[in-house]
Amino acid sequence: MPEQITLYGHGYSPYCISAYIAFDEAGVDYTHHVIDVTNKPAWFIESVNPVGKIPAITYGGPSVPPDQPSPESRKISESRVIADFVADLNPAAHLVPADLLARVDMRLAILDWVHHGLGVWSGVFSGPRPTEDLFVWLEDLQRRLPPTGFVAGTFSLADIVMVPFLKLPVWFWENGLAKGDGKKYLEMLQEPKFARLRKYLEDLDARPSVQRSWDVEALLERWPDILKGN
Numbered sequence: 124m125p126e127q128i129t130l131y132g133h134g135y136s137p138y139c140i141s142a143y144i145a146f147d148e149a150g151v152d153y154t155h156h157v158i159d160v161t162n163k164p165a166w167f168i169e170s171v172n173p174v175g176k177i178p179a180i181t182y183g184g185p186s187v188p189p190d191q192p193s194p195e196s197r198k199i200s201e202s203r204v205i206a207d208f209v210a211d212l213n214p215a216a217h218l219v220p221a222d223l224l225a226r227v228d229m230r231l232a233i234l235d236w237v238h239h240g241l242g243v244w245s246g247v248f249s250g251p252r253p254t255e256d257l258f259v260w261l262e263d264l265q266r267r268l269p270p271t272g273f274v275a276g277t278f279s280l281a282d283i284v285m286v287p288f289l290k291l292p293v294w295f296w297e298n299g300l301a302k303g304d305g306k307k308y309l310e311m312l313q314e315p316k317f318a319r320l321r322k323y324l325e326d327l328d329a330r331p332s333v334q335r336s337w338d339v340e341a342l343l344e345r346w347p348d349i350l351k352g353n
């Protein structure tokens with residue numbers, strides 16, 4: 124019997140969406156327990172993630188109700204660590220490419236996302252940065268892409284980490300949720316210079332794990348409020 128895994132999350136959270144996609148791609152079963160981040164239960168902070176952030180998982184230990192986590196299970200937080208862990212649980216899913224240099228491409232893309240892309244994304248959608256800054260980063264991302272396929276050739280952890288953050292802006296603009304003229308930004312994405320990026324976004328959208336992890340109802344629960352006033 125595999126160890127029990129409980130994933131604490133919410134479908135609005137891009138970090139949780141990454142975790143859902145990793146589990147789905149790896150074919151690893153888990154129990155999902157929704158956490159309302161606007162009203163976090165005390166037991167979650169006390170017994171699962173003292174930092175109070177989602178996603179977080181419990182791994183192993185006895186089978187218990189999700190709201191009564193066992194002290195015997197291992198607690199794991201941070202979406203990228205969770206995605207790495209899931210990739211390690213099922214190496215046959217090849218979420219880490221077999222090719223040596225493809226692994227380098229994957230890791231460089233993740234580093235760029237963590238040190239650069241994420242700051243730009245947050246600055247645009249929860250700060251004062253102009254949306255145009257995101258397009259500058261998207262050009263950087265496009266330059267990283269090989270002529271076809273995903274960031275590291277085959278679908279990998281790099282795509283898993285970034286895909287929710289790539290899909291969300293398009294969804295915000297289509298639904299008039301983010302600041303500025305969404306129609307204009309959607310048109311900018313259609314410019315010929317973004318042809319390779321568009322193909323990448325299409326390839327991501329076509330991935331069943333990505334489709335199954337995209338929960339519009341959950342997104343609508345939080346994003347209109349988060350983006351209000353920005």
Ligand SMILES: N[C@@H](CCC(=O)N[C@@H](CS)C(=O)NCC(=O)O)C(=O)O
Nearest residue numbers: 136137138160176177178201202203
């Ligand atoms: N570095 C963390 C960030 C996770 C994160 O910020 N999660 C948000 C939801 S999108 C959260 O839990 N917010 C609640 C809070 O900060 O209290 C990761 O990669 O998992």
